[in-house]
């Protein structure tokens with residue numbers, strides 16, 4: 001699904017992604033790593049918001065380097081942002097509708113898709129609520145709804161569980177599992193390792209723009225390099241074990 005070869009991104013003197021090569025082909029894949037590891041930058045490259053200085057990215061076998069962000073959306077690749085991009089002065093429904101307008105979906109089909117999406121993300125009861133009056137969870141669901149309504153092959157989510165209460169987190173997980181069962185591939189960035197471990201069949205770990213490990217989730221999360229580079233809590237566990 002995702003094949004990255006020798007990808008480099010530079011911003012002035014900063015190189016957040018440095019000759020990264022990575023292949024991921026799971027149903028739900030996780031991207032983890034410490035702050036500043038380059039995760040969001042990679043997602044920006046995949047969604048067409050950042051142009052790499054070198055390397056290639058293939059999605060579902062196609063070299064997408066020449067596709068603009070809007071073309072990627074039409075081609076089935078969509079993403080949600082870390083901070084939901086929801087307009088205050090549009091309703092939840094209108095915020096989702098924007099994606100259909102950009103794809104020029106015929107009116108009757110758009111109405112059906114919109115109603116199904118609002119139901120699916122649990123916003124049917126809040127469809128006419130203005131963005132300014134949506135709570136944090138509904139803002140997330142509006143953003144995810146805007147992705148889903150396009151009928152994506154791949155949906156990429158940047159820290160969708162950040163700041164959610166336990167019950168909201170459970171609803172998010174149920175939604176993502178349902179999407180995956182229905183055939184949508186998901187790439188998810190999150191610092192919540194329990195969420196990643198429970199949802200993802202494959203994981204990649206980045207650190208300073210380099211790949212630390214990738215592959216089957218259980219294997220990657222048990223990798224000593226990953227534990228040392230990222231999962232500080234395991235180091236604490238080891239220290240406690242040594243002290244005992």
Ligand SMILES: Nc1ncnc2c1ncn2[C@@H]1O[C@H](COP(=O)(O)OP(=O)(O)OP(=O)(O)O)[C@@H](O)[C@H]1O
Nearest residue numbers: 011014015016033034035036037038039040041042
């Ligand atoms: N537009 C930009 N201009 C300059 N530097 C940038 C830009 N975008 C990102 N960076 C830098 O690139 C590095 C990687 O940032 P990125 O946001 O990709 O990390 P991340 O792994 O998503 O971190 P976090 O978990 O904190 O969201 C950081 O050092 C960041 O400051």
